[in-house]
Amino acid sequence: MEKNIVLIKGDGIGPEIVDEALKVLDKVCEKYGHTFRYTRILMGGESIDEYGVPLTDEALDTAKAADAVLLGSVGGPKWDDLPGHLRPEKGLLAIRKGLGLFANVRPAYLYPELKAACPLRDEIIGDGFDMVVMRELTGGLYFGARETVEQDGQMVAKDTLTYSEEEIRRIAVKGFDIARKRRNKVISVDKANVLDSSRLWRKVVHEVAASYPDVECVDMLVDNCAMQLVKDPKQFDVILTENMFGDILSDEASMVTGSIGMLSSASLNETKFGLYEPSHGSAPDIAGMDLANPIATILSAAMMLRYSFDLDQEADAIENAVKQVLADGYRTGDIMSDGCKQVGCKEMGDLIAERV
Amino acid sequence: MEKNIVLIKGDGIGPEIVDEALKVLDKVCEKYGHTFRYTRILMGGESIDEYGVPLTDEALDTAKAADAVLLGSVGGPKWDDLPGHLRPEKGLLAIRKGLGLFANVRPAYLYPELKAACPLRDEIIGDGFDMVVMRELTGGLYFGARETVEQDGQMVAKDTLTYSEEEIRRIAVKGFDIARKRRNKVISVDKANVLDSSRLWRKVVHEVAASYPDVECVDMLVDNCAMQLVKDPKQFDVILTENMFGDILSDEASMVTGSIGMLSSASLNETKFGLYEPSHGSAPDIAGMDLANPIATILSAAMMLRYSFDLDQEADAIENAVKQVLADGYRTGDIMSDGCKQVGCKEMGDLIAERV
Numbered sequence A, B: 001m002e003k004n005i006v007l008i009k010g011d012g013i014g015p016e017i018v019d020e021a022l023k024v025l026d027k028v029c030e031k032y033g034h035t036f037r038y039t040r041i042l043m044g045g046e047s048i049d050e051y052g053v054p055l056t057d058e059a060l061d062t063a064k065a066a067d068a069v070l071l072g073s074v075g076g077p078k079w080d081d082l083p084g085h086l087r088p089e090k091g092l093l094a095i096r097k098g099l100g101l102f103a104n105v106r107p108a109y110l111y112p113e114l115k116a117a118c119p120l121r122d123e124i125i126g127d128g129f130d131m132v133v134m135r136e137l138t139g140g141l142y143f144g145a146r147e148t149v150e151q152d153g154q155m156v157a158k159d160t161l162t163y164s165e166e167e168i169r170r171i172a173v174k175g176f177d178i179a180r181k182r183r184n185k186v187i188s189v190d191k192a193n194v195l196d197s198s199r200l201w202r203k204v205v206h207e208v209a210a211s212y213p214d215v216e217c218v219d220m221l222v223d224n225c226a227m228q229l230v231k232d233p234k235q236f237d238v239i240l241t242e243n244m245f246g247d248i249l250s251d252e253a254s255m256v257t258g259s260i261g262m263l264s265s266a267s268l269n270e271t272k273f274g275l276y277e278p279s280h281g282s283a284p285d286i287a288g289m290d291l292a293n294p295i296a297t298i299l300s301a302a303m304m305l306r307y308s309f310d311l312d313q314e315a316d317a318i319e320n321a322v323k324q325v326l327a328d329g330y331r332t333g334d335i336m337s338d339g340c341k342q343v344g345c346k347e348m349g350d351l352i353a354e355r356v
């Protein structure tokens, strides 16, 4: 198989973690006889430094023409004082919108070997938990009209949270589809006791649910969900929610696993195209020190093979290699525990590539 | 001292927990020579059943004329199928707005005796944590314009998130004031990398912070805050945030303590007036069974004495009585652990009243 992949190494630890993912992808190509062609584009801080903007139109067009995008991470203190529209995050928002990536899939899974890193008590962890947050990514408060105006002698700021039936339906369908491949349970999260957009959300989700009689569908209020993630994460399979609630809850869910350095994510549109990136940030404090955990990025590459290229066997090979490396006792600093062997970013990449 | 208190017993376990708080308040009056006059009004489900609406204008006027309101809890499955504007929660939103209660203070404190109920590991709990969420309560998405309209053949729903400088300033001032009485640290939570309202929030909070050089002020993004509450709750003293983020984060913070049945809350306006209620819900499943934990409501009554009546000594007496009861090993079912004596709602009220 031949595929064109756009690489965004990004800022902070971005370049080093993407390099390890490439090492693993090279091994996959060698073993399974595929050809992946890579084109690098700049985004976030690196693009600001080079072009003065967080994402150029050319870079976006290059991404559009590819089969998938693999991203490290963007942002850092260096660019924190720039005005809003020139900040690294704007690149991320622009590429999501520009590529129509409305479905953000964030698994939050507790690796049995990493139980010790989980902040929750053993009684709550039980046999572990395994959920996916399906977050709407191109609507809601993130992309609604906003303005800050003077009114009666003071400034007033306004953001709008808008959803159409169609925007809700397409993400709900993705959520139910993924639940079918998992444990057939969707918990749809909203604030229907307050928001019009949540009441429409709930109505459309129920309509979609009617076409999936094999999938259980439960409504949960967002405040309750924030509690339940801490109280009993085992109850969740697929969490389906809008953009801002998804931002908050997916981060909470990642932290509840205790090993955010292991968590990948995919942002998808209606086609097979996707953007794949680790759930964690750019960790500027450890950038370039060979200390970063490349596993989330390596697993994001595995998601790319599975979702965008339908290469399930190859994706399995990567995921199993990661499990094997953990079983063999290798850990980067962020997930280190007694009796394990601590390795750097590069060595972790080597160890996983070897096991593919 | 003579005070007029409006009581809203409400739905579910509301009546039984308010009755225990009254028992404790009676003891305070007897011991310290005060006279509290009570007027009952209906709100939520009980008001819907009686008057067809969740809060009548007369009830609101009665509340306005009082010195403080003590509330049990509202809502339950019985009223879940009513249209939005007739649901019990609307009573709560209407009384908040009607009384101008813009500052919601929700302490989340880990009682050393209840460590076992905390879902977090002992290493994370350490010596315990003690924070307060200061949530803006009458602005933002809760009270902005909203509409659901047909557009190009489909329904589109819109909510608006609006904040003025003045709305932000008055809650920030409350946040910094309370930090001064605590550990002098405010963490202001927003989503300034996306929202205009958050950028204005941040600007005004920084302006207010300048008048409190003795209070440390840190900005935190809402997604990060949802993670930090699980990862390291000890870092928080006062969390200052807008309405919707506060709804989510205050519930997460309560759950992180593991003993939501112990947590009180106050909703305040510019005057000494306040509405006091437990942080937990109406628990319809155990209503009327003498199983509810009345402590959150009893502690809400203590907050009322402290914030609205300046009766610090009396508030201390109640809080110490609660600590004493826990130290003596008495627990309601929700916080029961090995070696303790389990008691019902009424007995818990008696035990605390005795110790005042």
Ligand SMILES: CC(C)[C@H](C(=O)O)[C@@H](O)C(=O)O
Residues within 6 Å of the ligand: A089, A092, A093, A247, B193, B194, B223
């Ligand atoms: C950087 C920021 C704009 C972004 C978001 O809020 O979506 C990030 O938190 C994420 O979740 O990918």
Ligand SMILES: CC(C)[C@H](C(=O)O)[C@@H](O)C(=O)O
Residues within 6 Å of the ligand: A193, A194, A223, B089, B092, B093, B247
């Ligand atoms: C009942 C509901 C409208 C309310 C809110 O969202 O404010 C509740 O969750 C709370 O936090 O008091």
